[in-house]
Amino acid sequence: MPRPSHAERPVIFLPPRWNIKRGLNGDFLFKGVTVLFAISILGILLLMAVSMYRQSLPSIHTSGWSFIPGKEWDPVGGTFGALPYIYGSLVSSLLSLALATPLSIATALFITEVANRRVGGMIAALVELLAAIPSVIYGLWGVLVMAPWLQRTVEPFLNDHLGFLPFFSGPPYGVSMLAAVLILMIMIVPIITSITKEVLLAIPDSQREAAVALGATRWEMIRMAVLPYGRSGILGAVILGLGRAIGETMAVTMVIGNTPKISLSLLDPAYTMPSVIANEFAEASSDLHAAALMEIGLLLLVVTLIINSLARLLLWGVNRPTGGQA
Amino acid sequence: MSEATTDAKIRLDRLNVHFGANHAVKEVTMAMASNSVTAIIGPSGCGKSTVLRSINRMHDLTPGARVNGSVLLDGEDIYRKECDPVTMRRRVGMVFQKPNPFPAMSIYDNVIAGYRLNGRGRRSEMDALVEQCLQRVSLWDEVKERLHVNAMQLSGGQQQRLCIARTIAVMPEVILMDEPCSALDPISTLKVEELIDELKEKYTIVIVTHNMQQAARVSDTTAFFYLGELIEMGDTKKIFTNPEKRQTEDYITGRFG
Incomplete structure (x- = not known):
């Protein structure tokens, strides 16, 4: 068959890189694989949410919207309300975050700005070690050592001196919201500290020098140059801490007392969403009970997503005025 | 150099700086006169920045740095025990190689940052100071409409002039400049050089520079360093036209460095 002449040959326009064999095999394939993996993450999340929703349908149909503000949880009677668990989860994680944040930032500042390299390095290594301890060990220590100590010493003290406040009223149980917090x-x-430490280490020395050359003391340098420069990273560290706190199951289940009631007092036992799932899923008495637990899981997912989105908004708000920084 | 010792603003006496085992500055004795510009030149790694940074005790921040000898500011050793480095640094300001404004602050807040360390002044006083300092570095006309936007929106040259404004807002007596123009384009460089010339009426300036034309343009006295030692120091014109030492001549004529 005669070759078509130049004029008759069909002209095919392809993006330049497609004409290069190497590009077709390499970049195109690479891009395809990465896109696939990226989408699959989203897919797994979606699949999980959808299946959880379908599994919790019996409970959704029975309780309707009253599931969320409902205060009663009665598997035998078939009444399910999630509010005590939502309350327990939010209060325990937010309070612990409020206590942990200043402590962590101070520790990280000590490691990077105050201590000499050897002491700082040693403390940093210890902190990282703490982060690696399995949560069941914290829980065991909490229930065997800390809770009895709270019951004998701390809670009676709080009750005697601050008992007029609703937060410290009632009998000392030991296992309580306070223990969980x-x-x-x-x-x-350890998590917030080690991430904050990395953030602080990444701050260029030129920023510190600028403050010091203006006649700043060490604390003034931290306030003027270090913290403002690192604020978005530090906020990110705090958010990761919150994520860990709200999802933590084992240790909390062991020390919180597992009583689904809403009480202002930190000395009273409480319950969290992950804890009730872990405690009851194995012996769910009915399909409705299992569905209700699944709905709690769905709620936990939603609460976590909401908190993360709020945090992103916050980060965005913090970052914006900084503009394009080097 | 003995003629400068009497009215010297800064006098280094047998200054030695070590970083661990590295002897970076060796037995340097030199003096800088009041209201003059002293340029420190020399090839990379010759210790010029190290000398400069020992004049306001910047090495205090560097782990492993050791300073021996003395640095006299108005006749008083800043390395003596009773000297508070924080108060001393308010008298000896510094401008760095890379512009380093505080990225979380506005232009206004950057200028006033050092001043605020001494307690909050009245609003009107601060406004006046900001305007005066920005005028001084000829940045006022470029930024007066947007004093409260973020400082990082300025160009590199504007940022460096902002840093100089921030330095003079604390009203120091000495300004140390560590290659202040090496990150700037020629036009910004020219502006900063003009500024140095104006500033020397009020301040004593020590500038480290890689650029020999710059040293020749802005300085009254030039010191040439090589391998951590002060080779030669004297009147800028003389150093650049008729140096005494062979090494100085080789360096300024471009035979090495």
């Missing part, structure tokens, strides 16, 4: 605080301090 403290154990969560101990668990998230």
Whole structure:
């Protein structure tokens, strides 16, 4: 068959890189694979949410919207309300975060700005070690050592001196919201500290020198140059800590007392969303009970997503005025 | 150099700086006169920045740095025990190689940052000071409409002039400049050089520079360093036309460095 002449040959326009064999095999394939993996993450999340929604349908149909503000949780009677768990989760994680944040930032500042390199390095290594301890160990220590100590010493003291406040009223049980807050605080301090430390180490020395050359003391240098420069990173560290606190199951379940009631007092036992799932899923008494637990899981997912989105908004708000910084 | 010792603003006496095992500055003795510009030149790694940074005790921040000898500011050793480096640094300001405004602050807040360390002044006083300092570095007309926007929106040359404004807002007596123009384009460089010339009426300036034309243009006295030692120091014109030492001549004629 005669070759078509030049004029008759069909002209095919392809993007330049497609004409290069190397580009087709390499970049195109690479891009395809990465896109696939990136989408699959989203897909897994979506799949999980959808299946959880379908599994919790019986509960959604039975309780409707009253599931969220409902205060009663009665698997035998078939009444399910999630509010005590939502309350317990939010209060325990937010309070622990409020206690852990200043502690962590101060520790990180000590490691990077105050201590000499050897002492700072040693403390940093210890902090990282703390972050690696399995949560069940924290829980065991909490329930065997900390809770009895709280019951004998701390809670009676708080009750005697601050008992007029609703937050410290009632009998000391040991296992309580207070115990959960403290154990969560101990668990998230290492995470927030080690990330904040990395953020602080990444701040260029020229920033510190600028402040010091103006006649700043060490604290003034931290306030003027270090913290403002690192604020978005530090906020990110705090958010990761919150994520860990709200999802933490084992240690909290062991020390919080597992009582689904809403009480202002930190000395009273409480319950969290992950804890009730972990405690009851194995012996769910009915399909409705299992569905209700699934709905709690769905709620936890939603609450986590909301908190993360709020945090992103906050980060965005903090970053914006900084503009394009070098 | 003995003629400068009497009215010297700054006098280095047998200054030695070590970084761990590295002997970076060796037995340097020199003096800088009041209201003059002293340029420190020399090839990379010759210790010029190290000398400059020992004049306001910047090495205090560097782990492993050791300073021996003395640096006299108005006749008083800044390395003596009773000397508070924080108060001393308010008298000896510094401008760095790379413009380093505080990125979380506005232009206004950057200028006033050092001043605020001494307590909050009245608003009107601060406004006046900001305007005066920005005028001084000829930045006022470029930024007066947007004093409260973020400082990072300025160009590199504007940022460096902002840093100089921030330095003079604390009203120091001495300004140390560590290659202040090496990150700037020629036009910004020219502006900063003009500024140095104006500033020397009020301040004593020590400038480290890689650029020999710059040293020749802005300085009254030039010191040439090589391998951590002060080779030669004297009147800028003389150093550049008729140096005494062979090494100085080789360097300024471009035979090495």
